[in-house]
Amino acid sequence: MPSGRRKTTMASKKFFLSGQCRMRGQLCIIAFLVLLVPAIFMNACTPSRPAKRTSGPLIGFSLDSLVVERWRRDVDGFTKAAKDLGAEVILRVANQDANTQISQVRELLEQGIDVLVIIPNDAERLSDVCREARRRGVKVMSYDRLVHKANCDLYISFDNEKVGMLQAQAAVAAVPSGDYVIVNGAISDNNAFMINAGFHKVLDPLIAEGRIRLKAEIWPNDWMSDEVRSRFEMTVRPGEHIDAVLCGNDMLAETVISVLSENRLAGSAVVTGQDAELSACQRIAEGSQLATVYKPIESLALKAAAFAVMMARKEKIPAESVIDDGRYRVPYIKLEPILVTAETLESTVIKDGFHRAEDVYRNVKKR
Template sequence: MLIKDKQWNRIKNAISAIFIRFSLSNSKFKNGNIDGIVSKVLEYINKNYHQDISLHDIAKSVNLSYHYLSKIFKDKIGKGFIEYLTELRIEKSMQLLINQNLSIKEICQQIGYSDPNYYCKAFKRVTGMTPTEYRLSRNVRGIILLKDRILKNTLTVILVVILFIELSFIFIKLYKPDFYLKQSNGSNSENNNKIKIGFSLGTLKEERWIKDRDILITKARELGAEIIVQNANNDDQDQLKQVKYLLDQGIDILILVPNDYKKASKAVEMAKERGIPVISYDRLVLNSNVDLYISFDNVRVGELMALWLLKKVKWGNIFIVNGAPNDYNTKMIKEGYDRILMPYVEAKKINIIKEEWAENWLKEYAFSVIDKELQRGTKINGIIAGNDSLAEGAIEALSEHRYMGKVYVVGQDADLWACQRIVEGTQLMTAYKPIDKLAEATIEMAIKLVKKEPLNIERKIFDGKYYVPYYVLQPIPVDKDNIEETIIKDGFHLKEEVYIKGWQSIENSIDCNFLLQKLLLQNFKFE
C-alpha cells in the first residue's frame, strides 16, 4: 500500500497536532504556570512602570514568544499590555497631580513618559478629562490661591532669587561657551559616545508595527545606542510635532515610518535643516531626498500575491482591497500585481471586480466592501488584500455569507492570526517579511550614517525628485505547504501558536485515536 506525498503530509499534520495536544498537557503552558507567569509579569510592571518597559524583552526573560505572552496576558487580565501599562501610569499620575509642586513634565518623567503631549492625550483617553481639569475637579486651584495670598511676600523673594540664578547662567554662557557646547552636541551628557536614535512611527495599530518597534529597540540597545520612540496614531500633524520633539531631544539620526508619503517630507526637511540624517523605514517618503530607504521589495510582494492567487483562480472574479492611499507601499504593491494580472485580464480569463483603498488600513473597511459586494450577489473567486489585517476583515465578511474557505484570500506580513488561518485553510497565502533582518540592518545603517561611514549600497530608487539609496530585502511567500520551513523554523511564530486552533479542536474531541482513524478513512485513498 502506497500513500501519496500530499496524503502523507496531511497524515503528518494530523499526528503532529495530536502530539502537540498531549505534549502541552505536561509543559510550561499549563494553566497554573500561565497564572504564575502572568503574575510575575504584573509584579514586574507594577515595580517598573516608570521605566522603558518592552513586552518583547519581558517575553525573552520568561522564555516565551512575544505573541504568545501578549495573548495569555490579554486572556488573563482582560486587556492588552499597552492598555494595562497606560492605565497604571495614569492611575499613578492622578496621585501625583494632587501635589501642585510638580509640573506636568515632572510627572511625565516620574511615570515613564517622555512626551507631555502624549501623556495628556493618554490621560484624557483614560479619564475623560485633561490633567489640568482633573486638578480643578479636586479643588486644588482654590488651595493654591489661598496659599498665594498667604505666601505672597515669600514668593516675591523666590522670584528675585530665580531671576538672579538666570542672570548667572547667562553670564556663564557668555564667558564659558565650551561648557554649553558639550551640553548641546546631540548626545547623552553622561556618555558623549552613545548614539541617540529617534524613531517616529505612523501607527501601531497593526501587529507587525509593534513587532518592528520592539525588535528595533532591542537591536539598538544591543549595539549600544539609545532610541526614543514616538507613535503618531495615523495623524499627520502629530507626526510632525513628534519629529520636532525628537529633534529637540538632540537625536543623532531619525528613523521615519511616514503616515503620509507626501506630507512627511516636511518632517525630513526639519531634520535636514538641523543636519540630522534620515532613514525612511519600510515606507518611502516622496520628494525628500532621504539618506536611505530600507524596505522589503514591495513590487515583489504584489507579484507574489497575484501569482499565488492565480494558482487557484485560473478563471473568475478577483476583488482587490489595497491599503491606505497615503502609503506609497500600496502603489508599489499595485504595480506588482498589475504586472502579473494584466495579461490574464486582457485575455478575458480574469475579471477584476473592484479595486478599493482602505483609509488607515482599517480592516473594518475591507469587511464593509466585501460584505456589500456579496449582498449584491456578486460571485467572488479570489481576494487580494493589502495586508493580513485587511485579509482578516475580508474573511470575516466571507464568513457572514458562508463563503469562508471557499474564496481564496492572500495578504502580507505573516501576522499570527493569518498564519493560523493558513493552516486551517481560510487564507491561501501571506507574504512573509523577516522583520528582524530589516530591523538589524536599519540600526547598523543608522550607526554608519551617524559615523559618516560609507553604506556601500549601489541600488537607487526614485522618490519623485531624487534618486536615493535603496537597501532592499526579499519577501517570502508562505502557504500551508512551507509554513514550518519558513515562519516556524525562523522563530517568527511558535508552532504551538500557529496550530493553536488545531489543538483546541482536538482537545475538545472525545477520543483522539477515533478522530485520527475517521480522518484517515474519510480523506485518504490507498493504492
C-alpha cells in the same frame, strides 16, 4: 518724658522693627517665587530630554502606530540592535495621526538626535519635516515606508512589488481563471502602490486574455479595516461571485474573510495578505486564508539599526539600488520577501522562530 509715653515709643519701635522683618521675609519669599515660577514654566514647556546622553549616536525613531502586530517586533529588534552598537534610541508613536507625528519629529530634533528613522503615517505630509531634519544636519532613514519628495538619506524595506507578485502568483496558481477583487492598502502609503504594481504585473496579462475579470479594486484612505469592510460589503451582494481577493495586508485579509463568512461565502474565494501575522498563519493552517507574505522583521531591524549607526558616524552605506521618491533618487536597501502557504509554514515562520508551532496550529491538528 513721662514713663507712659516712653513705653509707647519703645513699643512702637519694636512693632516697626518686627514689621520690617516680616516685610523683608515676605520680599524674600516673593523674590524666590519670581525666580522659581519661570524655571518651573520653562521646564514644563521644554521637550523632555534623555536623562543621560551616551557617547554613542542618538537615534530618534518616529513610528506611525503599533496597531499592526509586526511593528512592535520592528521596534524591539531595532532598539536592541542599536543599543548593542552603542547607540541610544528615543521612540515616539503617533497613533496614526500625521499632525501628531510631525510634532513628535520636531520634538526629537530639539532633543539633538543624530539620525531620524521614520515610518510615516502619510508619505506626503511628512515630507516637509523630513527635509527640515536634513537641513538641520540630521540624517533621515525611511523605514519600510518611503517618504515622498523628502530626499531621505536612505530607504530600507522589502521588495514591495515582489510582495504583490507573490500574492498574485499564489492566487493564480489556485484559481487560474475567474473573478478577482483587489483590496489595497492605504492610499497615503507608497508601499500600497508598490504592492499594487506587483498585483497588476501578474494579473494584467491574464485580464487581457480574458481569463481573469477584475470585479473591483478598493483603495481605502488608511490601513484600518472599517472603511474596507463597508466597501467590500458592497462588492459581496447576493448573486455576485468572487473567486479570489488580494489584500494589502493580513489585517485587511481578516476583514475580507469575516465579510465572506457573514454572507455565508466562507471558503468560496481564496484570500491572500502580507506580514505573516499570527492570526493569518492560523487562518492558513485552518484553510480560510490561502497565503501571506513573510518579511523577516529581525533581518530588517538589525540592518536598519546598523545603517543608522553608520549614518550617525558619517560612514558610507552600501546601497545597491535607488528608488524615486517623486522628486529625488534615494539610496534603497532592498530585502527579499517570502511566500507562506499551508505547505511552507514549517519551513518559514516556524523555522525562523517568528511564530511557535503550537500557536500556529492551536486550532487544528498539525499537518
